[in-house]
Amino acid sequence: MNISVENLTKKYGRQIAVDQLSFTATQGEVLGFLGPNGAGKTTSLRMIAGLLKPDSGRVLYGDLDIWDSPREARRFIGYLPETNPLYLEMYVREALAFYGRIHSVSKDQIDRTIERLGLSREAHKQIKQLSKGYRQRVGLAVAILHDPQILILDEPVSGLDPNQLSDIRVLIRELAVNRTIIFSSHILSEVELICDRLLVIHEGQRKAFDSLDTLQAQQDGRQIIVAEMEPAQNPAQLTQIPSVQSCEELGSSRFRLIAQPGQDMRRDLYNWTREHNVTLLESRVEHTSMASLFEKLTQ
Amino acid sequence: MKTILTIVRKDLSRFFSQTTSVMSLVIFYIILGLLLWYMPNIGILDGYYASLDSFFSIVPVLLVFLIPALNMDSLSGEIAGGTLDLLLIRPVTTFQIVAAKYLSGLIIVFIGLLPSLGYIFTVYYLANPVGHIDLGAIFGSYIGLVFLIIAFTAISLFASAVVSVPVTALMLAIGLCAFWYWAFYLISSLPVFYGMVDYWIQYLGLDFHYQEMGQGLISFSSVVYILSLTYIFGQLTWWKIQSVRYL
Numbered sequence: 001m002n003i004s005v006e007n008l009t010k011k012y013g014r015q016i017a018v019d020q021l022s023f024t025a026t027q028g029e030v031l032g033f034l035g036p037n038g039a040g041k042t043t044s045l046r047m048i049a050g051l052l053k054p055d056s057g058r059v060l061y062g063d064l065d066i067w068d069s070p071r072e073a074r075r076f077i078g079y080l081p082e083t084n085p086l087y088l089e090m091y092v093r094e095a096l097a098f099y100g101r102i103h104s105v106s107k108d109q110i111d112r113t114i115e116r117l118g119l120s121r122e123a124h125k126q127i128k129q130l131s132k133g134y135r136q137r138v139g140l141a142v143a144i145l146h147d148p149q150i151l152i153l154d155e156p157v158s159g160l161d162p163n164q165l166s167d168i169r170v171l172i173r174e175l176a177v178n179r180t181i182i183f184s185s186h187i188l189s190e191v192e193l194i195c196d197r198l199l200v201i202h203e204g205q206r207k208a209f210d211s212l213d214t215l216q217a218q219q220d221g222r223q224i225i226v227a228e229m230e231p232a233q234n235p236a237q238l239t240q241i242p243s244v245q246s247c248e249e250l251g252s253s254r255f256r257l258i259a260q261p262g263q264d265m266r267r268d269l270y271n272w273t274r275e276h277n278v279t280l281l282e283s284r285v286e287h288t289s290m291a292s293l294f295e296k297l298t299q
Numbered sequence: 300m301k302t303i304l305t306i307v308r309k310d311l312s313r314f315f316s317q318t319t320s321v322m323s324l325v326i327f328y329i330i331l332g333l334l335l336w337y338m339p340n341i342g343i344l345d346g347y348y349a350s351l352d353s354f355f356s357i358v359p360v361l362l363v364f365l366i367p368a369l370n371m372d373s374l375s376g377e378i379a380g381g382t383l384d385l386l387l388i389r390p391v392t393t394f395q396i397v398a399a400k401y402l403s404g405l406i407i408v409f410i411g412l413l414p415s416l417g418y419i420f421t422v423y424y425l426a427n428p429v430g431h432i433d434l435g436a437i438f439g440s441y442i443g444l445v446f447l448i449i450a451f452t453a454i455s456l457f458a459s460a461v462v463s464v465p466v467t468a469l470m471l472a473i474g475l476c477a478f479w480y481w482a483f484y485l486i487s488s489l490p491v492f493y494g495m496v497d498y499w500i501q502y503l504g505l506d507f508h509y510q511e512m513g514q515g516l517i518s519f520s521s522v523v524y525i526l527s528l529t530y531i532f533g534q535l536t537w538w539k540i541q542s543v544r545y546l
Contacts, residue, residue: 051384074390085381089313101305102389142385 001062001076001149002026003048003180008057010043010204017043019204020057025197027149030176032195032212033184036298040204041184042082042154048182049079049152061150075103078148082155082184084139088128092119092138095127096145103146110145117141118167132159140168144175151181157190169194188291202298215297216287223259225269226250228282241265241272256286302391306399307406310373314407320369324411327365331357335418354418355440355513359506362444362451363480365411367472370404370455372465374540379463383543393541397456397533404452412444435515443512446525450505451476453532460539479528480505 008021018040025031035041046052048059050066050073059066066073087095093114100110114123117137122130127138136159143151153172157165165187172181172194185191191198198215200208208215222245232253239247243263248256259265266285273280314320334357377383386396419437426432458472459465483504487497501507505528508521 046384049388051388071390071392074388077388079385079388081381081384083381085385087309087313087380087382089317090309094312098305098309099385099389102302102386102391 001180002060003150003182004060005044005048006058006060008044008047008054008059010040010047010052010054016204018047018054018201021201021204021206022057023199023206023209025180025182027178027180028176029197030172030181030183030195032191032198033182033201034188034191034198034294035201035207039201039298041201043204044201045079045152045154045182045184049077050074051079075146076149078143078146078151080139080143080151080153080156084136086127086135086138086142089126091124091126092130092141093123095138096141099142099145105146109147113141113145116144116171133161133164136160137164137168140171149179151175151179153181154184155186156183157185157187165190188294200294200297207297213287216293222261223263223265224286225257225259225265226254226282226284226286227257227269227280228252228254229273230279230281233278241268243268253281302395303399303402306386306391306396307403310400310403311406314369314403323365323368324407327361327411328414331361331415354415355444358415358444359447359480359509362408362447363476364473366404366408366448366451367455367458367469367476369407369411370452370459371469371472372459373400373404373456374459374536375463375465375468376459378460378543379465383540387543393537396540397460397537400459401452401456401533401536404456405448408448408452412448436513439515439517440513442517443509446512446522447480447505447509450479450525450528450532453529453536454479457532457536457539460536480509483507 003025005021005023008018009016010018021040021044023031033041033045043052047054050059050070053067061073061076064073064076087098090098093110096110096113097107099105100107114120117140119134119137119141122134122138127135130138136156140153140156143153156172157168160168169190172183175181183191183195192212195212197211198208199206200215230253233255235247235249235255238244238255238257241257243259243265244257245260246258248258250256257265257269266283269283270280272278331354335354338353374383377386383396387393423430423432454475455472458475459468462468462471481504483500483502484506486492487500487504492500502524505525508525511518511521
């Protein structure tokens, strides 16, 4: 089920928290939702989840306007808020059974969810006894328990150790196969690994919306290739390659080649090495890092 | 109805699994028992009459504190903890949430009052001759108590909805319950109202209707008044929870 967000706007007094935000997320996709603190991410996610009514604009789940048919729309949505609210004094299974009863979910499905989230050993513990990582899993279990078509995950990987991160990453990718997932996180490396497309917002406005590769290419401006050659070459020689503007030696026969504006060096580099009997041991296009991309887009 | 009962079941299970909640009921009982049996001059063991009059005069005072205490985090806890969001996002209506919270509050107080039925048997057998007590008045007073609980629970739930800090919700609820129970009687005694509209001002207070029912007079107007008050506070609570979506 696709999500269409059209001109979503929310004001608090004079301050515009979200300004004319529009985008679509398609089934099978994990959409990364990025922005600095206070950019309007949580407000946007709450509106998309149907928890907060926008001042203008609309949100569609498929063809269903969530504010025209709120009860029907709520059957399709699973939401993990940033604060991961849980009834701490309840037991894991008891909490899941409670939400399960509201959705008329079978006991088998509750068991499957517990197993899927790796909570079998913790199912009979009180939630307050669990570590932050396991609480995060319980929050995720509560969100996916009723098998929603749309999942909105606000900071789902905060507080997880590397092993847990890896587990949750695999789970989110699995869940995305037949769902639409909006994933918000400050851990940029995770966003890079999990998400198919990125939506970057700043001061309530959309700053970028595309795949990571496209965004990086847009930000890169010039192509940069890191290459390792045998035998070692003189950097001055490498600048003679037609589309190369400059070359920097990185040591151990490695070089960073910077292209002339708008030029693609890959073909020229390959042809040059063949002509000069140089073996190309490694060559990779270097992109703007996720962190600097984020910084550039939200400055 | 299934959704309402699901939430009620969760709330009751949470309440009775928390030591502090159960302790508040136990402390209520200890205080009530001490006042009823041992309080100088009015305690049953200090008097000559096998009657529960002192019980029915003490209980409202304790309920002004007990019901707000039992309901203080009913909604405020869910709002402050964010768990209300997880309910609002599901196919649950605001009415179902408010009705479930109200029902849970009522059930907890009624369970709390259940042991007081034991006092009837005690006094029944203490009477000389045995059984020589006014069962009609006791029945009427219990009906009055039920209506008082119905109104106090609605008021406390409203306080819990408008204030997201449980202790502040407790203070507000005690203030509102005390106001609706005593304030109109006190206002009516002002010289400016005396002999003119004092009856009608007293009529607005819950103690007026409670006293009336205690005398075995369960008038239709009292029932309508208390149910209207309950409805108004229930509606205000509904508006508050509904407004969470519009913040």
